[in-house]
Amino acid sequence: MSVLLDPTGELQPAQRERLPRPGSLSDKTVGLLDISKPRGDLFLDHLAGKLDEMGATVQRYRKPTFTRVAPVDLRHQIVSECDVVIEALAD
């Protein structure tokens, strides 16, 4: 038997449970995160209309650039203000 050294980051892939899903979005605050890709706003505008019809309160957010992860402050703001977040990923 030989032994090799693990080349990975050794992140234990502990199975993470998904958060419980809300039964309905009415009376919930839904954050819409625009990652600053072209036309992401059009997609989110459309979603905002649909969410409004469902009785949800919509909050809009925007990342400074799509090339980097969202700044910590923005992530905290979304967590503190919203029940659910939807991220527009592509152009």
Added chain:
Amino acid sequence: MTIFPSDFSGFALVVKEDCATCQLIVPAIAQLEEQKDLLLYSQDGPEFPAGVPKVIDDSELEASYRLGIEIAPTIIRVQAGAEIQRREGWQRSDWRDLTGMAELGEALPEFSPGCGSKSVDPGMPELLAYRYGDTALSARRIEVAELEDEHELAYQRGWSDGLPVVPPTEERVLRMLSGTTRSPDEIVGVAPPDYVACTVEKVAINAVMAGCKPEYLPVVLAAVEAACLDEFCMHGLLATTYFSGPVVIVNGPIVDKIGMNWGTNALGQGNRANSTIGRALQLVIRNVGGGKPGGVDRAALGQPGKVGFCFPEREHDSYWESLAMERGFSPEQSTVTLFAGDGVYGIADQTSREPKSLTRSIALTLRTVRHGKAFGASDAILIVTPEHMRVFREAGWSKARFREELEACLTVDGSEVIKGAGGIAEGMPVKFADRRVTKFRSGGLLIAHTGGGAGMWSAVIGGWAATGRTGSIPVTIEIKS
């Protein structure tokens, strides 16, 4: 280090059979054995030296390793378990002083040099360090079962970029670490996209897998460090649907020291350092950072250079200052420059013999980077080969002059390149219609000289679609030993 019992006082002697001096001094060994307390270690087992009783079998070389023996024979004077003095090879007067035996080796010549100890044969120090030493390697150990294939295991565990990897055994990783003075637990950077603290040891493991030699490790470490800098934006570069990946350009004395290829086929296959350094960086991003195609790597097409893309600049006969010098480093410093780049696109001009014509020619291709109507958008590397460089040298054009003329060729009326112009929907926003626009942002065009002596070609490596402050900025850092 001592291996002697604390109540032992006397002499220790390490010998090997395949050493003419050890053979020669057998009569002296017999005298010592007779008159003194002697621990006699033989690297070939108890049969050598013949006729001497109480030979300690050190064929596993544990004692030789622990005593740090480099030469056979080595004699050590020990007092109360501690080493007092040692002598290597045979020098009769020294041995007599050391042992206090005035008649030692009377029939022997005065001097005979020793031979290399078996414990320092090629590959042995790493093996012995692994067997007996405190290697301080902290990576998780993966056991390979008897009937398991190490290469297949690497594929199954997702460690490979698709090509075979060298199995990272402890011996190989220790040997790789001999290429740097940095401690295995030193943090080189925080590797995206999982943002895992990446140690020198983890880089060494991946460098082994990529096929690097130990002397390449400092270059790989610098490349990883540069890739982890925020301004390089490796996370976004990995996540993009665009073609780009990290391109590593090496400058300075280390290029020739480790045998990189700046000549024929400099950007191609065939040179171990060129081929494996860039690959090692990509394996670090894949394995330590966790960035894999189909995972965070979302490239629509990618490009072959994403396996690894590394080349040196041809500095010794360049008419222009090197890329590293332009970026503030001296010719004595070795550096890596990281660029978020795509594949190589050739510029063929076999006719221009004066620099203005050649500059216009080069500008035609540079204009197409990303899109012929994209200006101030992507960076690029222009690679000038020796035959094209000759045209500029013969005309006495400095690099600065060339840059100036090139920029003039790459500055156009915005109306030519706005959306819809030329019947093409793609283009610059309409607000640029009344302005002059320049192809590359300030600092966005890197120029390097490399390649073989024949061929009136140059080349462009286009850059990622996200550049500058909101994307990737090329970075250059010095290579540490």
